[in-house]
Amino acid sequence: MAPSLIRSPVQLPPVEALALSQQAPAILQSSPSTVSSSALGSLFSAAEKPELWIQYENLILSSLRTGDDRAAQECLDRLVARFGNNDRVKALGGLIKEAQAQNNGELEKILKEYDQMLEENNTNLPIMKRRIALLRSMGRLSDAASALVQLLDFSPTDSEAWSELSDLYFSQGLYPQAIYAMEEVLILAPNAWNVHARLGELQYMAATASGATSGSYQKQMAEAIKRFSRSIELCDDYLRGYYGLKLVRSAVGAAKMIWLLTPSQVTKRLLNDNTKPAKQTDDEDFSLPDSNTIERLNELATAKLAEIVRHSSAQDRGWRGYGAAEVAAARELLSEDAPSGIER
Amino acid sequence: MTLISKSITAFGSLLLAHACYSAQEHSALQSFRAATSAALTSTPTAATSLPIDIAIETVVAILVILIGLVLGTSPLRPIQWREWAGKIEREGEDGFKDNKGQVNRDYMGNPFDFIEGRPNFVDIRKQRKEFAEWVKSQGQQQK
Missing domain, CATH: 1.20.58 (Methane Monooxygenase Hydroxylase; Chain G, domain 1)
Structure with a gap:
């Protein structure tokens, strides 16, 4: 069974991401291509659900991952048709461009676009986050870190950003800083x-x-x-x-x-x-x-x-929520422990 | 489970309807009798109450309906944080289904997943590359 599209697909294993993106044609077909936002239009067409837009966002993420650029573009077009060019949609557009970029030059160009958008409004959170992610993806870790710190300066209650900072420090081996940033997340979400x-x-x-x-x-x-x-x-x-x-x-x-x-x-x-x-x-x-x-x-x-x-492992009812990889790791840890227990 | 609860509820409704009908008939008969006796003897008769069996039937019918409805409700959700969280981890979507086997609409999984997943910071190029490699390795395994 494919996982729900309401939830963010970022952490899913490849098999499930593939299953999700294979749903894309069916979902794109079953939902109307344009949803009217005017009061008069909503009288005649079906009511729009907020879940639909979350689905589109997640569909963009998983179909980009599996290389289905056309479905991603279609989802983006629908989001643009509904919401116009707001910040969040712009960030998704940037995401699609990033995924399609072939070389470093194109990435630099996208980065410049982000910078331009940030010049107009330098507290534009979605674009700021994309820019940081792009910098990190290009290997410019110190730039990414300083941009993240700047973001946290004006938005210190952003737990996602603190967590990203922690992960960034962790990837550089700076454990005390990583732990500090994680503790900040814990303050926000105890x-x-x-x-x-x-x-x-x-x-x-x-x-x-x-x-x-x-x-x-x-x-x-x-x-x-x-x-x-x-x-x-x-x-x-x-x-x-x-x-x-x-x-x-x-x-x-x-x-x-x-x-x-x-x-x-x-x-x-x-x-x-x-x-x-x-x-x-x-x-x-x-x-x-x-x-x-x-x-x-x-x-x-x-x-x-x-x-x-x-x-x-027995697939008992009520115990199916654990990931397969998690359970395999636990089994390995247990089997490592068993022989040493006998020795003692 | 649902069939049992539905049939019990239906049976209870039937009993209730029967009790209502009996009460109605009874009162109709009483007023008819009162009218004829008044015309004949012109002495007022005391207002009679419902017979006890109709009253009992009504109470029993309501209890049976209640039992049917209670049996038909979806399982109660945990109200303690750790039980609820444990249920999410242990059972996943299975634990949040209603009687028809559909996952509840407000089920979100672990609501704090986004803190670790960070969807707004996703490195899409890396994910794409990893996925392509996974597809390749799958292809090799099949050969």
Whole structure:
């Protein structure tokens, strides 16, 4: 079954994107090519639904991805016929041009067009976002980052932009900045369980990245555990949260040096490390929970992951929401864990 | 499930209709009797109430209709955040279908997906390239 067109298709795997874009001719045919916006016209034709326009937008995204430029252009034409050249439609037009550009020269030209539009109105959010995405796509990462920071200056409540900034920093290996930007997203959307899990993943990666000192390793791992736990708290049976917990546990277990320390030793160590008393209390909050707690968390995560993997492989009713790739990764993690458990 | 609830509701409606009809007939008969007896004896008769069996039938009919309607409602939605979120993750679209098997119109999946997907920042050239490679790899697998 093809996924719903109401939802954004950006994160879908290729198979589903293909299924979506194959729906394009049927949808374009079944819906009227022009919808009158005048009050008189709406008396005679069918009522327009807001979902239709979302469908067109998503259809543009997925058909561009699969290379069906004609369907994308058709959708855009209908959007233009309905809304005229407003900012959002202009950004979609730019997106189609970007997808069709053959070489760098054409991309530069599109970039200039964006710049021109921004000169008229430099707080034009959709165009600004397209420009940043294009800069990033062309490999001009520092330009993209500075433009993003500028955007966030005048629109600091844009969680999508903060998340993009975080991803941009992350792709350059700047973990502290990436974590900071993700925390901003969390301020804007404190209930978003996937953002909690993402922050946990960032902290886990920051901790395992080379060059992390033992103090910051501890802190990051402890924070990661907290984040993953929170994501599970916000969402029952959240595969990603349990996966992260188990990953952190095995990483902490692998780093025997820290694993063997009792909590009191850890705090003693922190006390010796730090000379400033104000900082000590800060760091104590970030010390890892004691080994019993971690062990229990690990048991819980293993049990839950095994349950999820079992039910989704059997295609049980009520367990079909997980992605195939997610479940496969969980199964792999469980099978990695099993032999080492026997050794001990 | 829907057939059961519908037939129960229909049965209840039938009972209710029957009760109404009986009540109507009863009162018609009563007033006729009163009119004739008044003409004959010219003494007023006490107004009689409905017989108990009609009253019981009405109450039972309403209960049966209620049971039928309650059985026919779509399953209740979770009102706790974590249960609701867990349902989205665990069941996906399956968990948000009504009795006819259609996904509810207001089902959006995880409402925070856009924060990670970032549709306004999509790098369409990269996605296009990746998709072309995927198609190629599929073609090779089939050969």
